[in-house]
Amino acid sequence: MKIEKITVTPIAIQDPPLLNVLGIHQPYALRSIIEVTADNGLVGLAETYGDSNTLNGLNRVSELLAGLDPFCLNDLEARVERGLAGMKVKDGSILAPGTIPERAKAIAFAAYETACLDLQGKLLGLPVAEVLGGRVRDAVPFSAYLFYKKARHIGAAHDDPYGAAETPEAVVRQAKAFVAEYGFKSLKLKGGVYEPAVEIETMRQLKKAFPDHPLRLDPNGGWTVKTAIAAAHELEGVLEYLEDPVLGFAESADVAHSISMPIATNMVVVSFQDLAESVRHGSVQVILSDHHYWGGMRATQALAKICSIWKLGLSMHSNSHLGISLVAMAHVAAACTNLTYACDTHYPWQQDEVIAGGKLKFIDGALPVPTKPGLGVDLDRDALTRLHRQYLACEDLDRDDVKEMRKYDPNWKGALPRF
Numbered sequence: 247m248k249i250e251k252i253t254v255t256p257i258a259i260q261d262p263p264l265l266n267v268l269g270i271h272q273p274y275a276l277r278s279i280i281e282v283t284a285d286n287g288l289v290g291l292a293e294t295y296g297d298s299n300t301l302n303g304l305n306r307v308s309e310l311l312a313g314l315d316p317f318c319l320n321d322l323e324a325r326v327e328r329g330l331a332g333m334k335v336k337d338g339s340i341l342a343p344g345t346i347p348e349r350a351k352a353i354a355f356a357a358y359e360t361a362c363l364d365l366q367g368k369l370l371g372l373p374v375a376e377v378l379g380g381r382v383r384d385a386v387p388f389s390a391y392l393f394y395k396k397a398r399h400i401g402a403a404h405d406d407p408y409g410a411a412e413t414p415e416a417v418v419r420q421a422k423a424f425v426a427e428y429g430f431k432s433l434k435l436k437g438g439v440y441e442p443a444v445e446i447e448t449m450r451q452l453k454k455a456f457p458d459h460p461l462r463l464d465p466n467g468g469w470t471v472k473t474a475i476a477a478a479h480e481l482e483g484v485l486e487y488l489e490d491p492v493l494g495f496a497e498s499a500d501v502a503h504s505i506s507m508p509i510a511t512n513m514v515v516v517s518f519q520d521l522a523e524s525v526r527h528g529s530v531q532v533i534l535s536d537h538h539y540w541g542g543m544r545a546t547q548a549l550a551k552i553c554s555i556w557k558l559g560l561s562m563h564s565n566s567h568l569g570i571s572l573v574a575m576a577h578v579a580a581a582c583t584n585l586t587y588a589c590d591t592h593y594p595w596q597q598d599e600v601i602a603g604g605k606l607k608f609i610d611g612a613l614p615v616p617t618k619p620g621l622g623v624d625l626d627r628d629a630l631t632r633l634h635r636q637y638l639a640c641e642d643l644d645r646d647d648v649k650e651m652r653k654y655d656p657n658w659k660g661a662l663p664r665f
């Protein structure tokens with residue numbers, strides 16, 4: 247089997263006005279859909295970020311992939327290196343993917359590796375989880391990803407289906423709706439939005455409403471060390487972990503050494519290069535893996551192994567995404583023996599879908615790992631065309647939550663730490 251043709255299609259998907267430490271989500275989130283066609287007619291799929299750095303990287307590499315055997319992933323890595331050598335990346339915010347050259351490589355490799363694994367599975371008649379060594383679980387638990395949010399985007403004619411959530415009570419209502427619809431057994435709140443006292447109160451009300459659900463809070467590095475330690479003491483017995491209360495190896499370690507709950511991260515430790523320094527400092531206790539930017543699914547399995555060696559917990563990070571990403575996350579999570587926490591997903595916030603058959607279904611808060619060959623999903627071509635048109639009509643081709651927030655508050659800075 248040899249690769250014949252690559253198609254990278256940028257798409258824009260509707261995204262609700264979700265609040266975070268930097269500002270607010272824009273009306274559309276950007277993704278790319280990758281199709282890798284082999285000479286036997288099989289097509290491998292992948293989904294990744296759709297920002298301009300990622301697209302630039304994917305397109306540079308695509309020119310070098312003709313003739314590659316999808317089983318030769320070391321050769322793929324060499325071609326990605328070659329394709330991205332000397333590529334300039336645009337600066338982005340701390341929440342933007344692909345803004346560091348090393349990360350751009352990890353992202354491009356991960357996307358094409360996913361499509362190659364889909365092709366391998368299709369050729370062998372095996373699901374990707376089996377190609378990765380075999381599933382150790384048939385369904386992957388996900389956490390409800392709760393957000394403070396506005397009722398509608400600026401300029402929208404009506405409220406979105408989720409409504410406003412700008413108080414602790416509204417977040418509890420949101421949690422009840424998510425748990426009723428999806429059966430989630432863990433709850434995560436995106437924090438760093440309001441004064442810590444408000445967010446602590448929100449977590450306490452969630453604990454009262456869901457005494458048996460493990461809870462997490464993620465201020466996205468928006469707190470000072472002092473604020474983080476004080477908040478963690480108040481949330482003793484309420485949270486299973488606190489995610490990225492502060493930025494920096496030393497700062498995170500200062501917090502970690504003063505509190506009893508674990509610190510999880512997708513901001514302090516974001517690559518293999520970060521692991522040694524984090525372990526040396528004792529900065530974090532749980533790593534949020536993400537095959538999209540950690541260099542793919544096999545790299546995620548390597549990360550899982552490192553976590554088990556250093557007795558670090560393992561969970562999974564998410565950005566706004568569709569079903570191809572979700573099944574890829576499920577396959578790799580199913581093939582990691584030491585997944586110690588439910589994974590994050592934005593999926594319930596997305597109305598659009600690009601896979602045939604529509605939105606995937608969670609059962610009791612978990613996604614059944616597909617049993618069909620490859621990733622186990624097919625493209626809905628009409629949806630892809632529609633979502634690509636949506637992309638072509640987009641004003642902003644890079645995510646900018648700070649800029650969006652200035653539409654609500656012209657003096658908004660989006661600077662960290664906030665509290």
Ligand SMILES: [Mg+2]
Nearest residue numbers: 464489490512
């Ligand atoms: Mg996070």
